[in-house]
Amino acid sequence: MRRSPSKARRSRWPPRPGCNWGRRCAAGRGSRSTRRSGRAAIAGCSMPWTDARLPGRYAIDWVKLDDQGRTSRGDKDLIADSLGYGEPVLAVADATVAAARDGVAETARVSLNPKHDFDEAAGNYVVLALADGRYATYEHLRPGSVKLREGDKVRIGQTIGELGFTGDSTGPHLHFHLADGRKPLASEGVGYGFAGFRLLGHYPQLDRLGKQPWQALEAGIAGERRDELPASNAVVEFPR
Template sequence: MLPRPFASALIWAALVLAAAPARAAPVDTLDLAVPQVPAAVVVEGRQRLLYELHLTNFGAAPLRLQAVSVLDAGSGAVLAGWRGEALAARGRIVGARDAALGDALQPGQRAVVFLELDLPAPMPKALRHRVEFSSAAAAPGPADTGRAEGAQVEGGQVEGGQVAPRPAAALPLAAPLRGGPWAAVYAPHWPRGHRRVFYALDGRARLPGRYAIDFVRVDAQGRTARGDADLAANALGYGEPVLAVADAVVAAARDGIGESARVSAHPRHDFDRAPGNYVALALADGRYAVYEHLRPGSLSVRAGERVRRGQVIGELGFTGDSTGPHLHFHVADAPAPLAGEGVGYAFEAFGLLGHYPGAAGLGERPWQARADDVAAQRRNELPESNAVIEFAR
């Protein structure tokens, strides 16, 4: 008898195969888990959940994932679903180089499906997940048609991974920067974007950048720099004051990491130095606001100090792993930049100017103007992916 896990449900799925009557039907096991309970954020008036569904093959045979659906646990209604290429683009198999969700999930392997879905109000009290899969008795042939050459493959499905979403955080945040325009750069589908990068530190894998935004200053023509864009100091946002988003206590701070004068000469950094110079603020509700890549020598606070919302705590810079000067901002459940789980947040006010579709053209051409039916003034929201916004001056 297997012990009942306290963090996830172990789901046993019977696969009924077309076989001779005397042959026993094989049984495979698939574990469905949602390790981090999601909380809603509001994006341009829509309730949004961001979370991950972990799928682990506990059976003796490889499985091929076919579809994933999110259900209202109460009514059974399907709220969202993905299959084929749409599903393959939503995740990967952990530890397998270049392994996509369309590849066979070998015994003992885990797949992570990154889910983002907009839900109507009121939010369902609980969600369940349905996974459709096939049992592949052998590895795919060279053509990788989705059916192993010479192998018997039958379909099956399993439901589980039930989770009750938490309400949105009650404490909205003040602006981390002044004025604008600022491009709020992030995209959930980027394979190496903040949303999809786990760090396995101190015996636990965490996703600190689940809701992270890179703020890049742009001008009316969409340029990110004046003159030679390879000079870090020419970036429009370089040296801009970085502000405390709430009355808080400085939980951690680091200064002293240098930066390259030229963007093209910037070296790679190990994971410990990847955030560069940073500040983490302990908010009153138990969350931590984390600011990364700050300019060397610009920090005006240190651990243990109390700060007031709007207070200057440093300047935007180019330290750590960075493709150009910007402010990395996220909120997490721990102050160390890479050792916390990213949690949702909202800014109490900002102006929406427009969007970059997929961040294409950032620094090269103007953004697309805001649609007329979308309000310019946003309150208690998270900016949409690659939105162009402005804060109060």
């Protein structure tokens, strides 16, 4: 991956997007506008509005799909039926654990997920301090899957947790972003790009996700991508 827009050394792998290498994933892009669905410009009680932060400025919410665009193998309200639930989440690069939390519970059904206090909105998470000064943040991890502690060293591709449904989440997914600090909800999001992925298509309307196949690429549009971030609602495939 690289810093945008200036060049930086790329990782050999992208962060695992909550699905097996070579499997299809949808990328929900953008900073989300409500606490229930994700992030807003964060200005805590002790923070004046002039110091607002937008941690999810370049965030992606990764959701696993099958060949028909389905996100679940059965009951969509049952988190265990989600195709991505429990998938290993991998370190994006050799790094040091800057922060980690495990202990936030999750409900068995999406419809039962309550509103959370601000401090628990990210659910269980891991934040990795990268060599170039940026911080890679993984949120909503499954309870019991985060075994790392602050100061631990990880290698690129190492499992750091599992995709879950903790915190303010509308369904099992992996929230991933890079930021300038170690606090998931109080840092500024910074740009990055993936070393490589295959673009398969996109969803013109997000409400079609999980209900029907995505819209395939038009003729003449290159599928192989390098050093970039997927567009909103893109469907991509990573190399195994």
